[in-house]
Amino acid sequence: MKNSEDLKALLDELESGIDKCKKKKIEEKMLIASRLDDIRKSRGLSTKREFSNFFNKRPSEIQKWLGGKHNFTIDTLIEIAEKLSIDYKEFLFEKGIYTRLQNNMNCTVYMSIPIQLNQPIMGEKYSTSFPNMQILTKTRSIKDKLQLELKQ
Amino acid sequence: MDFKFIHVKEAGKNGANIYAIVPKGQTISSFQAFLQKHVPTYIEELREINTTISSYAKYGAREYFFQKKHEGKHGDGICAIFDEKETHLRLYCIRHSENILILGGGGVKPKNIRAWQECPILSKEVNFLIKVAKDFRKQLKKGIIVIEDNKIIDNRK
Numbered sequence: 356m357k358n359s360e361d362l363k364a365l366l367d368e369l370e371s372g373i374d375k376c377k378k379k380k381i382e383e384k385m386l387i388a389s390r391l392d393d394i395r396k397s398r399g400l401s402t403k404r405e406f407s408n409f410f411n412k413r414p415s416e417i418q419k420w421l422g423g424k425h426n427f428t429i430d431t432l433i434e435i436a437e438k439l440s441i442d443y444k445e446f447l448f449e450k451g452i453y454t455r456l457q458n459n460m461n462c463t464v465y466m467s468i469p470i471q472l473n474q475p476i477m478g479e480k481y482s483t484s485f486p487n488m489q490i491l492t493k494t495r496s497i498k499d500k501l502q503l504e505l506k507q
Numbered sequence: 508m509d510f511k512f513i514h515v516k517e518a519g520k521n522g523a524n525i526y527a528i529v530p531k532g533q534t535i536s537s538f539q540a541f542l543q544k545h546v547p548t549y550i551e552e553l554r555e556i557n558t559t560i561s562s563y564a565k566y567g568a569r570e571y572f573f574q575k576k577h578e579g580k581h582g583d584g585i586c587a588i589f590d591e592k593e594t595h596l597r598l599y600c601i602r603h604s605e606n607i608l609i610l611g612g613g614g615v616k617p618k619n620i621r622a623w624q625e626c627p628i629l630s631k632e633v634n635f636l637i638k639v640a641k642d643f644r645k646q647l648k649k650g651i652i653v654i655e656d657n658k659i660i661d662n663r664k
């Protein structure tokens with residue numbers, strides 16, 4: 356088992372040592388690409404060619420969008436979202452979460468708010484950017500993150 | 508062909524389970540050997556590659572995430588993972604599906620070559636993965652290795 360522990364320790368070291376901003380950039384680019392890919396599939400645009408025809412773009416451009424490394428501008432995201440008749444913020448949340456928030460359904464959102472151990476979290480003020488939504492409960496989740504349940 | 512799989516990262520809700528391969532006679536996976544070899548020189552690149560792999564675990568090993576889809580033979584699913592700027596390192600893997608990714612080994616891609624075939628170290632890693640991919644498919648067909656809930660169940664003795 357020592358070798359698998361060594362691997363885990365090595366991966367943990369790589370994980371903890373990365374610049375947080377760089378990590379977030381990689382993750383968010385992949386999130387946006389995966390959301391775009393989900394929407395592509397849900398619209399029945401099964402090939403890159405169909406998707407590129409839909410946007411009137413070259414397939415190489417679509418490959419860039421879906422590749423998970425493209426640095427989208429807000430302008431581009433809005434243009435893509437308008438063409439798909441969705442809110443561009445859909446690209447910024449994992450599948451289903453934004454729609455549920457928009458529909459004012461109960462939804463649990465994991466927010467990356469670091470909290471210190473032994474520090475009270477109830478009673479602290481957090482706000483949401485979603486209209487008509489209130490924080491229903493706040494609980495401590497694994498890895499020192501705050502779990503918020505939002506409700507209309 | 509003898510090798511075993513080890514589970515490296517757990518899949519998120521719509522993500523991929525990540526595995527590594529331990530070749531026969533070795534005590535560590537090719538992936539671990541790759542990391543250990545290059546940590547002293549290319550730690551920042553490895554950190555980016557590790558974050559990318561974690562994102563595959565979270566969002567899935569999606570087809571379009573892999574720019575060069577067929578590093579090996581057509582249909583064997585062999586792809587390369589590298590940092591954002593494709594700087595030095597190449598880590599090779601078998602993309603079995605959106606939900607299963609098997610990591611192999613890799614190395615430094617010299618600047619003066621275009622393809623892995625031109626580098627003996629990379630060739631060794633990719634050729635090994637081509638054999639693993641072929642054997643993996645064969646064992647799947649025979650039902651000796653099965654996929655259940657997007658996880659590899661290896662029933663070989």
